[in-house]
Amino acid sequence: MHLNIDTRSSIPVYQQIVDGIKSAAAKRIYNPGDRIPTVREMASQLTINPNTIAKAYQKLEQEGVIVTMRSRGTFIAERQNHPDKQRAKKLLKPSLEHIRTEAFHLGMEGEELKQLVLETLEEWEKEWRDIEK
Amino acid sequence: MHLNIDTRSSIPVYQQIVDGIKSAAAKRIYNPGDRIPTVREMASQLTINPNTIAKAYQKLEQEGVIVTMRSRGTFIAERQNHPDKQRAKKLLKPSLEHIRTEAFHLGMEGEELKQLVLETLEEWEKEWRDIEK
DNA sequence: CATTTGTACTATATGTAATAGTACAAATAT
DNA sequence: ATATTTGTACTATTACATATAGTACAAATG
Numbered sequence: 001m002h003l004n005i006d007t008r009s010s011i012p013v014y015q016q017i018v019d020g021i022k023s024a025a026a027k028r029i030y031n032p033g034d035r036i037p038t039v040r041e042m043a044s045q046l047t048i049n050p051n052t053i054a055k056a057y058q059k060l061e062q063e064g065v066i067v068t069m070r071s072r073g074t075f076i077a078e079r080q081n082h083p084d085k086q087r088a089k090k091l092l093k094p095s096l097e098h099i100r101t102e103a104f105h106l107g108m109e110g111e112e113l114k115q116l117v118l119e120t121l122e123e124w125e126k127e128w129r130d131i132e133k
Numbered sequence: 134m135h136l137n138i139d140t141r142s143s144i145p146v147y148q149q150i151v152d153g154i155k156s157a158a159a160k161r162i163y164n165p166g167d168r169i170p171t172v173r174e175m176a177s178q179l180t181i182n183p184n185t186i187a188k189a190y191q192k193l194e195q196e197g198v199i200v201t202m203r204s205r206g207t208f209i210a211e212r213q214n215h216p217d218k219q220r221a222k223k224l225l226k227p228s229l230e231h232i233r234t235e236a237f238h239l240g241m242e243g244e245e246l247k248q249l250v251l252e253t254l255e256e257w258e259k260e261w262r263d264i265e266k
Numbered sequence: 267c268a269t270t271t272g273t274a275c276t277a278t279a280t281g282t283a284a285t286a287g288t289a290c291a292a293a294t295a296t
Numbered sequence: 297a298t299a300t301t302t303g304t305a306c307t308a309t310t311a312c313a314t315a316t317a318g319t320a321c322a323a324a325t326g
Binding site for chain 4: 173191201203
């Protein structure tokens with residue numbers, strides 16, 4: 001299990017699970033059709049109450065990240081079509097602004113920040129290419 | 134007052150204030166030496182308990198964003214030296230990863246994401262140049 | 267027909283956030 | 297000197313979200 005839960009974090013455990021699964025999907029650790037642990041399995045592995053896992057799975061299903069099939073289990077959903085790029089831009093703006101603010105207060109701006117971001121995007125591309133084949 | 138507080142948000146009010154001040158500093162709405170409202174002023178303007186504002190100011194002082202001077206008021210701190218760029222990179226990583234995950238689930242990846250990020254960085258640079266003079 | 271698996275429900279404990287009210291400490295202004 | 301300003305400290309209380317515990321149901325599988 002790659003999920004790393006910190007019960008002392010101020011981020012709720014169920015949210016950490018949601019974030020963890022979404023992140024794993026973005027990194028291709030999980031791919032569409034992959035089965036993820038059952039509610040009870042994950043609960044016992046992480047020694048967390050099953051209700052908490054169930055809550056995370058319900059959020060993930062609402063977001064279209066997973067699909068649940070009773071008595072069969074829970075699976076990573078097929079990727080959806082996202083034709084509305086303007087919507088994506090709008091929804092990404094707060095997170096980009098957050099980077100700007102965080103970077104500013106760490107003394108990183110302008111060209112330096114640009115370089116860091118470009119490096120990072122390049123790394124992701126590289127990971128992606130390595131997995132694709 | 135440019136701060137927009139949503140008391141129904143899951144983000145605590147004091148945290149919204151912290152984020153708002155930090156964001157305003159990054160955007161040069163506030164600059165080093167600027168005085169910000171007193172605890173009681175801001176509390177009455179936003180109709181929020183003074184204790185909540187005080188908590189936000191204490192967090193901001195801990196982070197070195199503001200400086201408080203008893204009986205004089207609270208001011209935006211001088212910008213600090215941040216020689217350790219590696220530290221900055223390390224601390225920015227989670228936020229960058231968050232963008233990656235969010236973008237992935239909005240159907241935005243690779244070149245498309247790169248373009249959006251570059252556009253955004255360019256906008257910030259432009260804002261910055263407009264203010265500098 | 268038993269098992270698996272997600273779901274639903276109630277009850278309870280815990281922690282954090284926010285409010286209310288009061289008071290103190292230190293610098294400034296009169 | 298003295299009153300005012302402003303950040304800070306403290307206690308008490310309320311409200312809400314999170315997490316746990318325990319039980320039970322629903323639907324598909326084997």
